[in-house]
Ligand SMILES: Nc1ncnc2c1ncn2[C@@H]1O[C@H](COP(=O)(O)OP(=O)(O)OP(=O)(O)O)[C@@H](O)[C@H]1O
């Protein structure tokens with residue numbers, strides 16, 4: 001009996017691991033998806049991004065002349081489309097070397113006008129944002145992200161301090177809100193300065209890298225996109241062919257969809273791994289049930305001799321296998337949830353356990369018990385009572 | 393009450409055919425106590441299994457109470473095994489992981505009558521085991537185990553009791569106990585068919601049938617029927633029992649099963 005007990009526990013363990021894997025994998029996949037959604041929502045959902053070059057810029061060599069250079073004239077023209085558009089911020093970006101006291105830090109530099117705060121959801125948590133006046137006068141003011149604060153200032157309040165950006169003195173006027181770390185990119189490792197300051201004082205750029213356009217409402221996105229494209233074609237007197245590949249207007253919803261589809265692929269992959277382990281667990285259950293049928297042949301014979309019919313025997317064995325995998329499933333849910341939480345705590349990845357995955361895992365474990373118990377149960381029920389009783 | 397006609401049963405082992413029953417015909421009436429004797433391999437057990445509905449003959453007819461049973465479905469046969477006949481084996485065949493009481497309750501479960509809780513307990517009292525009801529089989533003597541088996545065979549109040557060498561594994565003291573128990577049951581009206589090797593065991597029966605090589609070679613009365621024996625009119629009740637099988641309470645049976653037999657721990661116990 002001891003060996004039977006041990007085998008039952010091991011089979012339960014098989015299901016347990018399978019279910020735990022399903023829970024943890026789905027939690028991981030969902031977590032990744034949510035963190036991407038969070039990052040995208042920090043960009044704002046009604047945004048259009050206007051950039052030079054075609055969507056195929058990466059990987060395809062650019063032809064001379066097929067590259068529109070944006071100026072403040074363009075952003076001003078877009079801002080006039082007030083039917084569709086509430087705000088516009090032109091921007092350039094690059095790297096910047098920061099110095100404060102004896103501390104050095106290399107970070108990414110972003111820029112915009114006074115509307116940057118509302119368009120990019122970047123209202124400072126301390127201090128203030130820069131004004132339109134400061135943009136016009138190319139003021140040397142800067143807002144810093146949480147990572148920069150941590151690296152350069154430590155416990156000191158950064159607002160009001162002076163730091164050097166690429167050797168020029170800047171006054172820190174605010175701290176940016178945290179956007180959260182994504183797995184591949186720290187979004188808080190950033191400084192934001194007025195776009196004019198960035199172009200003429202820091203990066204030496206003559207043209208704008210990109211224009212963020214805030215559309216009034218989500219249902220105007222398509223109309224706004226067309227209006228923006230037409231405006232730029234008109235401003236730059238572009239031919240139809242040039243219009244196609246010398247600039248692009250990106251819709252945040254499209255980018256979101258692309259990212260989501262890639263996380264979905266990841267989720268499916270993780271889910272498949274989990275399903276395989278559950279399947280293996282099911283084979284374990286089937287194995288022990290077959291052993292149990294052989295081991296208990298005489299019991300089956302006896303039960304039949306005193307009045308059990310084939311259905312009764314079948315039911316008994318099915319209940320046993322379903323119960324076993326159900327117990328495995330329950331403990332699997334506990335272990336899987338535990339693993340998910342450990343991943344959150346130790347690896348810092350956000351994971352999220354869903355009701356869906358709990359229900360799925362429970363149902364799955366029941367189904368596994370049923371399906372893999374069916375064959376052994378049928379074997380048991382087909383035994384002839386006398387032969388079964390004689391079995392040694 | 394029981395009538396078999398021209399029963400044949402042949403076993404095939406590879407190319408060798410063993411004729412265990414050859415053209416066996418037999419009639420047993422209500423209230424009889426029959427012993428079947430014969431040398432080893434003469435087909436006694438085979439006959440008992442056919443009579444006890446545990447095995448099907450190759451050919452021939454078998455009627456219980458005027459009803460032919462050789463062509464019944466598995467479900468119907470199981471039902472008759474449960475209600476109509478009781479079987480006692482030489483090897484007891486108790487389930488080792490269950491107490492005496494639980495073993496005796498088993499036929500009640502398949503009858504959907506587990507609610508009659510004290511039925512099992514009463515049977516155990518009848519076989520003088522009221523102080524052993526929570527003992528496991530391995531905590532009991534052979535005689536006690538066989539008495540549990542007798543209680544189990546009686547719990548659904550069958551018409552006929554079959555016992556295949558019920559004393560074969562017992563010492564003389566336990567043997568006498570079991571035999572007087574069986575004799576007492578017969579005196580109360582139970583029809584009894586018993587297989588044995590030993591003449592002194594067969595002496596308890598009132599009719600002795602002798603078999604050799606698959607045929608009945610002799611069939612004689614041991615002693616006249618004692619006075620005061622109860623002979624029930626059983627022929628009519630078979631039909632009514634069969635009728636009940638059509639109203640098989642399958643759902644209740646299932647719930648009983650889960651409720652009584654299934655704690656999760658029973659899996660790893
Ligand atoms: N399952 C089986 N497969 C093959 N042959 C069998 C089987 N069961 C019984 N036999 C054969 O049928 C014949 C009758 O067997 P049976 O068990 O009825 O004898 P028995 O009279 O009960 O003997 P014993 O007194 O030893 O119990 C024997 O020759 C036996 O070898």
Ligand SMILES: [Mg+2]
Pocket residue numbers: 436437438556
């Ligand atoms: Mg025998």
